[in-house]
Amino acid sequence: MKARLSVLDLSPVGGEATQAEAMRETIAVAQAAERLGYDRFWVAEHHNMRSLASASPEILMAALTQATKTIRLGSGGVMLVNYSPLKVAEVFMALEALAPGRIDLGVGRALGTDGRTGGALRSAGSEAFPQYFALLNAWLLDAGGVEPITEAHPARGIHASPSGPSHPDLFLLCSSPETADFAGRAGVGMVFAEFIARADGGPAVSAYRAAFTPSAFREQGWAAVATIALAAETAEAAERLAAPMRASALAGLDGPGADGERPRFPRIEDALAFLEARRDDPRLAGVIARAIVGDPETVRRGLAQKAEATGADELFVMAVGPDLDSRVRSLELIKGG
Incomplete structure (x- = not known):
């Protein structure tokens, strides 16, 4: 498989487990992903959903910085309009200080929940995303020592702490070609969530590449597709x-x-x-x-075909299975273990 392979974990509540147990299982899955040689391990943000336990990806990531050593850690993602862009910048600069060179900040423009719960979160609504995103960009680059905030900037005199010398890499989560186009024009990485969009990622990857403009975050485009894959020893077991x-x-x-x-x-x-x-x-x-469900060869072939068909630089495999053992074993089999 030419595309890099990473893991997205939603902290699913399997079987009779509690949400607290599901959070701890995510740490075990991350450690397995690192051992197996996956490039990145990202965690999600969902609110008011009993079947998913990760409502605070930044907390999980802080724990993961201490439980892992080499794998890149990221948010898939932080729903930016639910929070102050300054606070998000400060949280992720703190994570970068804990694990320099290993932190990815993936942000989404949706709420990650229903409208009523979004109100309880004091969300600004998706229409605020462009402004929030621009402010987040400015505070990250300023704190990382790349582009200082000038006196002409609306955020003049306000700086995110802790400061660099490095900053997290920035990505936009996408579920449509239009959002992918936004990511390309912004010059950040993008991840298309096929499992949310219920659509092929190819058109979004193409839109991103057509729109990509180099920025302080990256000189070349980087596009990923997130999909669901479950492997077991036999097709019947899967x-x-x-x-x-x-x-x-x-x-x-x-x-x-x-x-x-x-x-x-x-x-x-x-x-x-x-x-x-x-x-x-x-x-x-x-x-x-x-x-993509089946025996190891079937799943690996399906992922390779998806990478080729979409033109993605990287695939995020959602770590699924009814329990922790099946999730970890699936990741082992996908990597050829």
């Missing part, structure tokens, strides 16, 4: 392990359950029964197509 993920996704298409959450399937047998009862649902094929 299909079985994928059942809870698929059942939850299919049930979620009918809307939230009585508790307002997407239904979860802690037991594989319950997920298999649910899928069997709905095997004629025309939406099931689309759910299955969202992930």
Whole structure:
């Protein structure tokens, strides 16, 4: 596979685990990813979702700076409009101080939650993103000693701490060609989330490359695609392990359950029964197509084909599976272990 390979972990709450346990499992997955030679390990931000535990990627990243030594660590991502750009710059400059040269700041323009929860977060709304993004750029480059904030800048006299000598690398999370175009014009890296967009990443990568303009962050463009992949020793075993993920996704298409959450399937047998009862649902094929599932050779071949088809420089594999062991084993098999 020519494209680099990295890991995106959403801190999923598998089986009967608690959210607290899921947070700790993410640290174990990161350590496995480092041992296996993956390039990056990114964590996510989701709010008010019982099935996902990572609402504060910066906290997880701080723990990961102490639990790992070589792998790059990043946010996939920080939902920028939920926060003060100055505070985000300061948090990630602090992470850069803890792990110099290993920190990636991936930001998104969405809320990472529903509108009501966004209000509780005091989110400024997605329309504020361009202004917030420009301020974040300025404070990071100023703190990193690259481009000092001048007296003519709206943020004059305000500086993010701690200062450099380095700063995090900056990326924009994308789910459309339009957002990829924004990332290209801004001269930052971009990651297209296929699992969110439910669309092929090729058009977004092309839009990014066409729009890319060199910046203080990078001279050349860098485009990644994030996708779901699950490998097991046999195709049959992989299909079985994928059942809870698929059942939850299919049930979620009918809307939230009585508790307002997407239904979860802690037991594989319950997920298999649910899928069997709905095997004629025309939406099931689309759910299955969202992930590359199979034996190691099948998954590695699927990832190589995706990299070639999209033109991505790097693929982020979402670490999925019904429990910690299956998630780690999948990453081992994908890397040829």
